[in-house]
Amino acid sequence: MSQSLAKIWTHLIFSTKERYPFLSDETIRHDMHSYLAKILKANNCPTLIVGGVSDHVHSLFVLSKNHSIASIVWAIKRSSSKWVKGQGPILRKFHWQEGYGAFSVSQSDVERVERYILNQETLIREKRFRASFASS
Numbered sequence: 001m002s003q004s005l006a007k008i009w010t011h012l013i014f015s016t017k018e019r020y021p022f023l024s025d026e027t028i029r030h031d032m033h034s035y036l037a038k039i040l041k042a043n044n045c046p047t048l049i050v051g052g053v054s055d056h057v058h059s060l061f062v063l064s065k066n067h068s069i070a071s072i073v074w075a076i077k078r079s080s081s082k083w084v085k086g087q088g089p090i091l092r093k094f095h096w097q098e099g100y101g102a103f104s105v106s107q108s109d110v111e112r113v114e115r116y117i118l119n120q121e122t123l124i125r126e127k128r129f130r131a132s133f134a135s136s
Helices: 026-042 069-085 090-095 107-118 120-134
Strands: 007-013 047-055 056-065 102-105
Touching: 007 069, 007 107, 026 047, 026 056, 026 069, 047 107, 047 120, 056 107, 069 090, 102 107, 107 120
Parallel strands: none
Antiparallel strands: 007 056, 007 102, 047 056
């Protein structure tokens, strides 16, 4: 075979350092998600969705056949951290946590994972409500 073919859907999750809610502002969060999608695209990783909440992000993309997941994570964390620190004085202390989770997603589950990422805010709110209700 004279060409290389790969289509590995990847669900990537990583958080802010110590889960600090740096991305609480909806505009900054939306801009961060857009910025991450641009970095993924620039690294030949077609992206279906980037989403998340104030302290972590999720993305669903096709991993480039030319890059490892570690190099992609390094590139998006480095570039986005540098970018967001210029968005305001509160964000100058912004940092991503060192680790990440990256999981392959079968083609048949892509739509389900996309919905999961799209509904992150609702899921987190419900989880917090259930936790506070259970402790009452």
